[in-house]
Amino acid sequence: MTQASGLNVPGTYLFDGDMAMKGYALNKMCFSFNDAANRQAFAADEAGYCWRYGLNDEQSRVVRERDVLGLLAAGGNVYYLAKFAGILGLDVQDLGAAQTGMSKEAFKQMLLEAGK
Template sequence: MNPTDTRAYRQIPGTYVFDGEHCRKGYALNMFCKSLDVDGNRATFRADPVGYLDTFRLTDEQRRAVLDRDWLAMLRLGGNIYYTFKLAIFDGLTMQHVGAAMSAEGMSVDEFRAMMIAGGRPVEGNRSIEERSHG
C-alpha cells in the first residue's frame, strides 16, 4: 500500500477495490479466469494447468496464487472477485467456500455461513488502518 495515497478505501483493512490501477495489475489474471467460460479451455486447463497458464502473461505471484488456489492473494494481485470466482466454480466451490477460505480467522464453510447470517463481521477494529493505530 502506498502510504501517501489519499483514497479513503485504501485505509480499510482487507479491502481490494477494483479501481483502474487494480484492473491494470490483474488484467492477465482476470483474462485467464474469464477464459474458463469456454469448455475447451476448461478441458485444457484441467489436463495441463501449468502449460495452460503459460499462455497468459501472469506474474510469478499470480501464477502461484492460481495454482495454490489462494483466493485472497488473487484479489491482492489484481483479481476481480467475479472473474476469480470462475476458477472457484471450475473447482466446484461455492461463494461460501471462497469466503471462508479468505477469512483471516480460517473459518469453516459452516462458520462463515453462520457469521454472514448473523450479520457479518463486527465493525470494531475493521473500520480503518488509522483506527487500529490508535488502539
C-alpha cells in the same frame, strides 16, 4: 490490505483501476473458464494455459498453489475468480470465508445474521 472509505477490512483488497490493470491477464484467463473446452485445456496443462494468457510469475504461483487470498492480492476480481474456484469445487462463499479467515459455516452464519 487496502483501505477504502477509511475502513480497513482485513482480508480484503480494494479493486480499483490499478488492481484491474494488475490483474487483467488473470481475470481474462478466469473469464475463459466459462467455456468447458477451456476448463479442460487448463486441467490438461495448467502452466501452459497460464502462459497462454500472460500471467506473471506471482499470478502463476498463486494459481498453482490455489492461494485464494494471493489471487485477490495479484489483482483477481472475485467475480472472475469464482470461475476458477468452480474448477476447484469452491463457491463464492468459500472465497468469502477465506477472505475473512472464517470457516465456510461461520461465514454463512454471519451472512444469515447480517440479513436479518
